[in-house]
Amino acid sequence: KNQVEQSPQSLIILEGKNCTLQCNYTVSPFSNLRWYKQDTGRGPVSLTIMTFSENTKSNGRYTATLDADTKQSSLHITASQLSDSASYICVVSDRGSTLGRLYFGRGTQLTVWP
Amino acid sequence: EADIYQTPRYLVIGTGKKITLECSQTMGHDKMYWYQQDPGMELHLIHYSYGVNSTEKGDLSSESTVSRIRTEHFPLTLESARPSHTSQYLCASSESGEQYFGPGTRLTVT
Numbered sequence: 001k002n003q004v005e006q007s008p009q010s011l012i013i014l015e016g017k018n019c020t021l022q023c024n025y026t027v028s029p030f031s032n033l034r035w036y037k038q039d040t041g042r043g044p045v046s047l048t049i050m051t052f053s054e055n056t057k058s059n060g061r062y063t064a065t066l067d068a069d070t071k072q073s074s075l076h077i078t079a080s081q082l083s084d085s086a087s088y089i090c091v092v093s094d095r096g097s098t099l100g101r102l103y104f105g106r107g108t109q110l111t112v113w114p
Numbered sequence: 115e116a117d118i119y120q121t122p123r124y125l126v127i128g129t130g131k132k133i134t135l136e137c138s139q140t141m142g143h144d145k146m147y148w149y150q151q152d153p154g155m156e157l158h159l160i161h162y163s164y165g166v167n168s169t170e171k172g173d174l175s176s177e178s179t180v181s182r183i184r185t186e187h188f189p190l191t192l193e194s195a196r197p198s199h200t201s202q203y204l205c206a207s208s209e210s211g212e213q214y215f216g217p218g219t220r221l222t223v224t
Contacts, residue, residue: 004156009154031211032211041123041217041220042218043205043217044157044215046212046213089157093211102157102159104157105156106154106155107154107156
């Protein structure tokens with residue numbers, strides 16, 4: 001069964017600190033992995049996308065890594081800001097259908113305190 | 115920011131009412147999607163469309179229906195709302211694999 005598991009479920013950090021969010025998946029055949037940021041009451045917004053051959057991708061203070069062998073990904077946030085408070089969702093796409101089906105994790109709820 | 119819009123953003127309605135959630139995109143994308151998301155849970159695909167006059171049911175069974183008469187418009191209808199339909203409904207569109215999400219509609223059925 002194709003699944004995406006994220007940890008931790010929730011995380012509280014102080015402003016300025018770094019943090020790392022984890023994602024494990026069993027989706028096969030693998031196409032790509034995305035990290036989305038979802039603010040409360042809003043739709044998800046894409047942060048990074050990585051294909052099988054990529055093992056790291058950065059977007060400002062966000063750096064995602066991918067280990068396709070162990071089927072693990074992480075999202076590292078550097079120098080956190082209050083605006084980073086959101087849910088971070090790991091999404092894996094398979095290449096077994098023309099739809100490009102997406103499999104969503106439940107997200108990590110990050111809260112940044114001043 | 116993607117040009118995909120959903121209305122209303124919030125809706126509180128009584129049991130048995132018929133409702134339509136609107137979704138529009140101005141990017142000319144052929145593929146569009148409806149997802150349902152409960153708090154703290156993952157998004158579940160309930161409907162998708164490859165283009166005009168094409169609609170399919172997603173992974174999660176839903177009593178809602180959709181239509182795709184125009185490329186830019188993908189409304190979702192519930193003929194008789196029930197409290198079990200209370201959820202957040204997210205619309206998305208895609209081209210070349212990247213999905214762009216609307217802001218969502220928070221539906222509460224009392």
